[in-house]
Amino acid sequence: MPNPNPKHLFHATLFLSILLQALSKSTIEPCSNSDSCNALLGYTLYTDLKVSEVASLFQIDPIALLTANAIDISYPDVEHHILPSKLFLKVPISCSCVDGIRKSVATHYKTRPSDTLSSIADAVYAGLVSSDQLREANSLSDPSVLDVGQNLVVPLPCTCFNGSDNSLPAIYLSYVVRPVDTLAAVAARYFTTLTDLMNVNAMGSTAINDGDILAVPIPACASNFPKSASDFGMLVPNGSYAITAGHCVQCSCGPKNLDLYCMPASLAVSCSSMQCRGSNLMLGNVTVQQTSGGCNVTACNYDGIVNGSIVTTLSPSLQPQCPGLQEFPPLVAPPTTVARDTVFAPAPAPLFDGDGPASPKSSLVPSTGLPGGFSPANGPISGISSGASAACSLVKPFPALTYALVLLLVKLMIPVAL
Structure with missing residues (x-):
């Protein structure tokens, strides 16, 4: 049998790679207004x-990156801390409505020697954007030629779905599927259900491929700031923090409830007054008084930043019981290593019972099939209309590419390469 022609084998492999990429899916949310x-x-x-380099890649505040991942910002020179390769981070961005769909176009990348569109898309931005999207967003007639220092727009995936999931506040994570992932495992990792993930992403089956981008709902604490506030609409994911008002105010969400709690930040910056008018209470202070009818609670709450000034509101209420001490999401030290399990198994795998098939043990994930009456084409209950759901499903027209199909393609192409 003659040895295979290396050139033909290369072309066969390249064809398979392109085909697999073409079948990758991304959830797209149609939109018609200018909100974000x-x-x-x-x-x-x-x-x-x-930390500052990662923040620069996405043009965001380094402190915002740290607080979104509950990383302790009190460490000395934390913005210059070196984060290890393969570390997974949640990057906070603003999601806009551009050309009728939700995406972020605030990120720009300055090309370096040896950069290609593929290396920028697949390596630098870890599959969050494709080389074709980079080419189209920057109107590149010859994508093989990039000038050093060229400024590229990087369109990044995002969804809003009205900031809710099943009528509860939520923020959406754009998650790039990796080879070891299953949909059930992704659902378990983010404390949601298989049904919810399929519903949000308008999926007709649980099949996912390497490179797919899923919209994953994460419970969040919602703000109620006036529209005149520059931080109007702020959502803080459960178990994390957010810095606002020019680094003056720190807001947290969780761990025991989804009530937003804001207080003065620990950063040394010049801030406007944070005292509630008509009281001696400062932002974040709470007084309680037990009475025969319940507990009188008075809190000094954050109400956004308007025209550069921090707005506070005195909020009295009568509650059945007096609240305990405020609890905060646990902070972690700036990471220096990545555990092997987090690299090779980015989401918990379903557990096995003996030699039988895998069955998820979490009560959050259905163990068999889909519940009766479930319609996979529906979006989040309070998110998008049925028309938008149909549009989401149109961007994912291909079924999952099975191993059998891959093997068949290989068998058909290898004789050509010989």
């Missing part, structure tokens, strides 16, 4: 990077 929302990107570092 808070969203998250799931980003895996392609090399060791400083």
Whole structure:
């Protein structure tokens, strides 16, 4: 049998790679207004990077990056801390309505020597954008030629769905599927259900492929700031923090409830007054008084930043019981290593019973099939209309590419390469 022609084998492999990429899916949310929302990107570092370098890749505040991941910002020189390769981070971005769909176009990338559109898309931005999207967004007639220092727009995926999931506040994470992932495992990792993930992403089956981008709902604490506030519509994911008002105010969400709690930040910056008018209470202060009819609670709450000034509101209420001490999401030290399990198994795998098939043990994930009456083409209950759901499903017209199909293609193409 003659040896295979290396050139033909290369072309066969390239064809398969392109075909697999063409079948990757991404959930797209149609839109028709100019509003924006808070969203998250799931980003895996392609090399060791400083906190400030990661923030620069997405043109965001380094402190916002740290607080979104509940990383302690009190460490000395934390913005220059080196984060390890393969670390997974949640990157906070603003999600806009551009050309009728939700996406973020605030990120720009300055090309370096040896950069290609593929290396920028697949390595630098970890699959959150494709080389074709980069080419189209920048109107590149010859994508093989990039000038050093060229400024490229990087369109990034995001969804808003009215900031809710099943009528509860939520922020959406754009998650790039990796080879070891299953839909059930992704659902378990983010404490949601298989049904909810399929519903949000307008999926007709649980099949996912490497490179697919899923919209994953994460419970969040919603703000109620006036529209005149520059941080209007702020959402803080459960278990994390957000810095606002020019680094003056720190807001947290969780761990025991989804009530937004804001207080003065620990950063040394010059801030406007945070005292509630008509009281001695400062932002975040709470007084309680037990009475025969319940507990009188008075809180000094944050109400956004308007025209550069911090707005506080005195909020009295009568509650059945006096609240305990405020609890905060646990902070982690700036990471220096990545556990092997988090690299090779980015989401919990379903557990097995003996030699039988895998069955998820979490009560959040159905163990068999879909519940009766479930319509996979519907979007979030309070999110998008049926028309928008149909549009989401149109961007994912191909079924999952099975191993059998891949093997068949290989068998058909290898004789050609010989």
